[in-house]
Amino acid sequence: MNIVDETISQVERLYENVTGKSIKDGEMRHEPVSAEIDPIALLNVRLDHLLQLIESPATQTQLAPINPPLSAWENETHYLLRLEVPGVEKEDIDISLRGNMIVVTGKRKPMSLDKEFQPRWIEFTGGVFQRVINVPVSNINSEINSNLKNGVLEITLPKHVAGSTTKSGSKKDKAQ
Secondary structure: OOHHHHHHHHHHHHHHHHHOOOOOOOOOOOOOOOOOOOHHHHHHHHHHHHHHHHHOHHHHHHHOOEOOOEEEEEOOOEEEEEEEOOOOOHHHEEEEEEOOEEEEEEEEOOOOOOOOOOOOOOOOOOEEEEEEEEOOOOOOOOOOEEEEEOOEEEEEEEOOOOOOOOOOOOOEEEOO
8 A cells, every 4th residue: 555545544544533433435435546546636635525524513513522511419418419411321431439539431422313414513422521520528438329310320429427437549330
């Protein structure tokens, strides 16, 4: 494979990585450069196509980081945290403890596209997210509970009680 073929293949892989869409046969995938094909013109066409896709509002929204909205409450004994994570399955969420921080990471699968419609505005995107929540508890112990229902992740943790024992290190939990 010569340098032009390799460059075009890299542009096509970049397109797939940026958009999350695989290139279908005949859509953009190129044949090896031959005497009948101007390699520079082919590369320019591929780059122009990629730049148009990257600059489109639909792609820009897909590239923006996901930051799930958070609400927090407390009573005398517990904190209650709720994160909106629509479209996320419980097996795609991980809850970690790091000092006095709760770290929620996960992945939302991209929505399937309807071939009959052209996207104009997309705010509900797929991708990886992370939310770090500082909790005013000096030692978070293993009594954290989590539940995922109707796209809302609910995390309940007890407030630090004087004289209680805690575990050191980090704890990981999967949403229930």
